Amino acid sequence: MKIHEYQAKGVLAGFGVPVPRGEVAASADEAQAIAKRLGTPKVVVKAQIHAGGRGKGRFQGTDLGGVVVTDAGKAGEVAGSMLGRVLVTKQSGPEGREVRRVLIEEGMSISAEYYLALLLDRGAQAPVFIASAEGGTEIEEVAAARPEAIARLTVDPITGFQPWMGRKLAFALRLSGDLVSPFVKLCGALHAALLGTDASMVEINPLVRVADGRILALDAKVAFDDNALFRHPELRELRDLAEEDPLEVEASKFGLNYIKLDGNIACMVNGAGLAMGTMDIIKHHGGTPANFLDVGGGATKEMVTNAFRILLADPNVRAVLINIFGGIMRCDVVAEGVVAAAKEVGVKVPVVVRLEGTNVERGREILAGSGLAFRVADGMRDAAEKVVAAAAGR
Numbered sequence: 001m002k003i004h005e006y007q008a009k010g011v012l013a014g015f016g017v018p019v020p021r022g023e024v025a026a027s028a029d030e031a032q033a034i035a036k037r038l039g040t041p042k043v044v045v046k047a048q049i050h051a052g053g054r055g056k057g058r059f060q061g062t063d064l065g066g067v068v069v070t071d072a073g074k075a076g077e078v079a080g081s082m083l084g085r086v087l088v089t090k091q092s093g094p095e096g097r098e099v100r101r102v103l104i105e106e107g108m109s110i111s112a113e114y115y116l117a118l119l120l121d122r123g124a125q126a127p128v129f130i131a132s133a134e135g136g137t138e139i140e141e142v143a144a145a146r147p148e149a150i151a152r153l154t155v156d157p158i159t160g161f162q163p164w165m166g167r168k169l170a171f172a173l174r175l176s177g178d179l180v181s182p183f184v185k186l187c188g189a190l191h192a193a194l195l196g197t198d199a200s201m202v203e204i205n206p207l208v209r210v211a212d213g214r215i216l217a218l219d220a221k222v223a224f225d226d227n228a229l230f231r232h233p234e235l236r237e238l239r240d241l242a243e244e245d246p247l248e249v250e251a252s253k254f255g256l257n258y259i260k261l262d263g264n265i266a267c268m269v270n271g272a273g274l275a276m277g278t279m280d281i282i283k284h285h286g287g288t289p290a291n292f293l294d295v296g297g298g299a300t301k302e303m304v305t306n307a308f309r310i311l312l313a314d315p316n317v318r319a320v321l322i323n324i325f326g327g328i329m330r331c332d333v334v335a336e337g338v339v340a341a342a343k344e345v346g347v348k349v350p351v352v353v354r355l356e357g358t359n360v361e362r363g364r365e366i367l368a369g370s371g372l373a374f375r376v377a378d379g380m381r382d383a384a385e386k387v388v389a390a391a392a393g394r
């Protein structure tokens with residue numbers, strides 16, 4: 001689950017991570033009132049959307065970026081020029097995102113910028129700090145061009161964070177003197193936030209040193225483990241459905257793992273690995289997937305029915321590929337769900353079905369006896385060839 005910058009800062013501040021003073025506004029008048037309360041000559045107006053690169057992004061039809069430093073007296077004017085408009089960034093895609101909130105923060109004189117993140121490394125099976133003295137830039141670009149500029153430090157999950165780890169990271173960032181102690185505390189707070197919220201990543205970019213000697217999280221991003229949100233009802237309340245694709249929101253109601261893509265071939269698969277393989281083979285044969293949809297190993301007839309309905313709700317879909325390997329999940333259950341959904345929704349595009357595994361023969365019988373024109377495939381290659389041809393109208 002993603003959250004906004006202002007929400008991420010609120011979460012981190014609750015664990016002791018220092019952040020700039022600021023408040024969120026939904027109108028120009030609110031923004032101006034906040035700027036007045038902050039009492040600084042300059043303020044920063046930051047568009048709040050679920051996409052990075054806001055500073056370099058541009059509002060449609062303007063030269064205005066998503067992060068603007070301005071005189072406090074003009075905060076309302078700048079906020080008004082952002083609210084209700086579409087911001088396009090490198091991560092938002094060409095369609096952009098509508099800005100419904102802005103964050104108004106105190107202006108400050110920045111002496112240096114750093115990058116600091118803590119994330120779960122599946123390979124190390126432990127939290128790993130990533131730090132760089134080159135903050136404020138795309139960390140992927142830094143890692144590709146100058147890997148030596150990236151410091152990594154693994155936290156033993158048994159002993160947890162230790163102060164020496166923070167000091168080692170401080171030296172990697174060339175921090176010294178009075179800056180080391182607050183930086184160590186910040187690293188400890190970041191570790192506490194990761195564990196305390198069951199987050200998969202907490203990122204600060206940039207972490208800044210300001211003229212008065214403070215170290216602050218100028219920007220923040222937190223990604224939560226959806227499977228652990230049942231333990232954190234207060235975090236679930238931070239979800240902004242307006243920032244998510246409507247079909248993804250609908251899929252989440254039924255426990256389906258669905259991600260909308262920009263292709264025209266819908267995919268319904270059980271198992272993330274098989275889903276990735278299915279999308280790869282579609283691409284290999286010249287097609288483009290319209291989504292990632294994993295119904296899971298224990299899907300019911302109702303889940304399959306809803307999954308199929310969601311696939312067909314995408315207006316870009318020109319063909320559907322159902323690729324199921326029946327292990328725990330039975331092929332006849334999948335077939336029943338697909339037939340039920342097809343009859344309920346009314347299928348207007350070709351549907352290619354590849355079934356293998358438990359009760360596969362019964363599943364094929366159900367499809368054949370449905371009276372619907374399903375195209376049954378023999379193997380993944382045959383399925384990919386058939387669905388790509390069908391999407392192309394062949």
